[in-house]
Amino acid sequence: GVPRSxxxxxxxxxxxxxxxxxxxxxxxxxxxxxxxxxxxxxRESERKRSLLGDAKSALHAQEERLKAATVHxxxxxxxxxxxxxxxxxxxxxxxxxxxxFVDLSREQAKYSKLRDAEDRRILAGMVEWLDKMSxxxxxxx
Numbered sequence: 814g815v816p817r818s819x820x821x822x823x824x825x826x827x828x829x830x831x832x833x834x835x836x837x838x839x840x841x842x843x844x845x846x847x848x849x850x851x852x853x854x855x856r857e858s859e860r861k862r863s864l865l866g867d868a869k870s871a872l873h874a875q876e877e878r879l880k881a882a883t884v885h886x887x888x889x890x891x892x893x894x895x896x897x898x899x900x901x902x903x904x905x906x907x908x909x910x911x912x913x914f915v916d917l918s919r920e921q922a923k924y925s926k927l928r929d930a931e932d933r934r935i936l937a938g939m940v941e942w943l944d945k946m947s948x949x950x951x952x953x954x
Contacts, residue, residue: 833949840942851931858924865917872910879903
């Protein structure tokens with residue numbers, strides 16, 4: 814038959830290979846999970862960027878309406894009181910939109926930081942995994 818020490822060595826090698834394959838599968842699953850998380854963060858970031866663009870457009874349109882309201886007020890002195898009311902409404906709406914714009918800008922910055930942190934985490938994980946794999950190749954060889 815096969816010498817006992819040779820059978821033990823072959824068994825140990827196959828166990829070691831199985832452990833390496835299992836670790837590799839875990840790393841691949843984690844990598845896929847991190848990839849999915851990154852996609853989700855990117856989608857959310859894109860959604861926030863779109864909302865931010867909409868808010869900028871609305872703010873610009875609001876500023877144009879505010880200018881028009883001011884011109885109307887100056888040209889129509891007999892309607893001064895009504896024009897002042899309109900102007901106040903436009904300014905209130907502008908303040909609201911400006912506040913929303915600031916909130917969305919903060920949120921966009923937060924998602925950008927999250928996305929950057931996730932990118933760094935994935936890269937660090939890959940480097941760590943490559944280090945482990947290169948160490949294992951040396952020890953298995």
